Amino acid sequence: MDTALIVGGTRFIGRHTVRELLDHEYEVTIFNRGNHENPFAGNDRVTHVEGDRNDETALETAAVSVDPDLVIDCIAYYPEQVRAATEVFADARYVYVSSGSSYGVEHVPKREGETPLEACTPEQATDDSPATYGARKAEGDRAVFEAAERGVEAMAVRPCIVYGPYDYTERLDYWIDRVLNHDRVVVPGDGQHLWHRVYVGDVASALRIVGESGTAGEAYNVGDRQLLTLEETLETIAEVAKTEVEVVTAGERELATGGLSPDDFTLYREYPHVMSTAKLSDLGWESTPIGETMARTVAEHEESDRDGAEYDPGREAEERVLGVLDTL
Incomplete structure (x- = not known):
C-alpha cells in the first residue's frame, strides 16, 4: 500500500x-x-x-x-x-x-x-x-x-x-498560556477529574x-496511555516549560465569588471520560510518552500566536476567587 x-x-x-x-x-x-x-x-x-x-x-x-x-x-x-x-x-x-x-x-x-x-x-x-x-x-x-x-x-x-501542535481549537492553549504567564492558576473542583x-x-x-x-x-x-487529571496537566506543562505554577482548586461556592462556575473552564468535565485503547494496541499501536507530547505541544504553542483567549473566564474574576481563597 x-x-x-x-x-x-x-x-x-x-x-x-x-x-x-x-x-x-x-x-x-x-x-x-x-x-x-x-x-x-x-x-x-x-x-x-x-x-x-x-x-x-x-x-x-x-x-x-x-x-x-x-x-x-x-x-x-x-x-x-x-x-x-x-x-x-x-x-x-x-x-x-x-x-x-x-x-x-x-x-x-x-x-x-x-x-x-x-x-x-x-x-x-x-x-x-x-x-x-x-x-x-x-x-x-x-x-x-x-x-x-x-x-x-x-x-x-x-x-x-x-x-x-497546530491545534486550532486552542482548548489546551488556554491552560498553557495560564501556566506560562501566571504564578497561580485556578482549577475548578478538586482538580482530579479526568477527560x-x-x-x-x-x-x-x-x-x-x-x-x-x-x-x-x-x-x-x-487516547493517551497515561491519563492526566487537570491539575496534573498544569503541573506537566510547568515541568516541560521549566517554570513553576501553583494550582489552586476552587469549588462552586468559591468560584461564585468571582461570578464563575466550573463549566466556565475549558477541558473541565465533572464525570470522567475514559476510553479503552486495548483494541488499537493489539494492532501494534503505541502511545507516545506524555512528557514528550507535552514538551512538543508547549514548544509549538510558544512559537504560535494562540492563547486560548476565547475560553478565558477573565483573569480579574480569577483574582477575586484567589483573594477569597487566601482568606480561608
Missing part, C-alpha cells in the same frame, strides 16, 4: 496524518476546498486536488484520478458524507475519523462494541449545532459498519480530546495503522 488520499489534510489531525504517511513512504493526495494554507506546498510527494467533499462528482473525479489504496476521511461531520465516501471509495481501504463523543453512555472505560453509541434522529443527522455532534459521529460509525457489510473495507477511529486526551501525532499513527491492519466494520478508540 503506497497511495493515500486525505479528505482534509492541511489543518490539525489531517496535517499530522499527512506527515505520518510521508514518514512511512506513502504518496499522498490532499482533497479539500483549499480554504486554508497548505503546509505541504512544494513537496513533490504531496498532491493537492481542490474540491468540495459535499460534491459527489468531485469525490468521484478524485477517486478515479488518484486511485488510492487508502482513504482517510478527516472532515466527515455528517453521516451522509460518510455514506457517500464509502460508496465513492469502495475500492480503497477507508478510515473515518469519528469521535469519543459518539458514545452514548457514561461507562468507565468506554469500550468498542460494548458501550452503546448515541442515537441519531433524521433531524440530528443534518443539524450543525455542537449539541448533535456526538449523535452525528455515531451515525457515521453506523454508516461505516453498513459499508463493511456491503464488502467495503471501511473502519472508524474514535479519538478523545485531541491536543498538540481523556490524545496527542495528535498518536491519532495520525492510529489512522495509518488501522488503515493498514484494521478489520473492516470495526471501530478503534485512540
Whole structure:
C-alpha cells in the first residue's frame, strides 16, 4: 500500500496524518476546498486536488484520478458524507475519523462494541449545532459498519480530546498560556477529574495503522496511555516549560465569588471520560510518552500566536476567587 488520499489534510489531525504517511513512504493526495494554507506546498510527494467533499462528482473525479489504496476521511461531520465516501471509495481501504463523543453512555472505560453509541434522529443527522455532534459521529460509525457489510473495507477511529501542535481549537492553549504567564492558576473542583486526551501525532499513527491492519466494520478508540487529571496537566506543562505554577482548586461556592462556575473552564468535565485503547494496541499501536507530547505541544504553542483567549473566564474574576481563597 503506497497511495493515500486525505479528505482534509492541511489543518490539525489531517496535517499530522499527512506527515505520518510521508514518514512511512506513502504518496499522498490532499482533497479539500483549499480554504486554508497548505503546509505541504512544494513537496513533490504531496498532491493537492481542490474540491468540495459535499460534491459527489468531485469525490468521484478524485477517486478515479488518484486511485488510492487508502482513504482517510478527516472532515466527515455528517453521516451522509460518510455514506457517500464509502460508496465513492469502495475500492480503497477507508478510515473515518469519528469521535469519543459518539458514545452514548457514561461507562468507565468506554469500550468498542460494548458501550452503546448515541442515537441519531433524521433531524440530528443534518443539524450543525455542537449539541448533535456526538449523535452525528455515531451515525457515521453506523454508516461505516453498513459499508463493511456491503464488502467495503471501511473502519472508524474514535479519538478523545485531541491536543498538540497546530491545534486550532486552542482548548489546551488556554491552560498553557495560564501556566506560562501566571504564578497561580485556578482549577475548578478538586482538580482530579479526568477527560481523556490524545496527542495528535498518536491519532495520525492510529489512522495509518488501522488503515493498514484494521478489520473492516470495526471501530478503534485512540487516547493517551497515561491519563492526566487537570491539575496534573498544569503541573506537566510547568515541568516541560521549566517554570513553576501553583494550582489552586476552587469549588462552586468559591468560584461564585468571582461570578464563575466550573463549566466556565475549558477541558473541565465533572464525570470522567475514559476510553479503552486495548483494541488499537493489539494492532501494534503505541502511545507516545506524555512528557514528550507535552514538551512538543508547549514548544509549538510558544512559537504560535494562540492563547486560548476565547475560553478565558477573565483573569480579574480569577483574582477575586484567589483573594477569597487566601482568606480561608
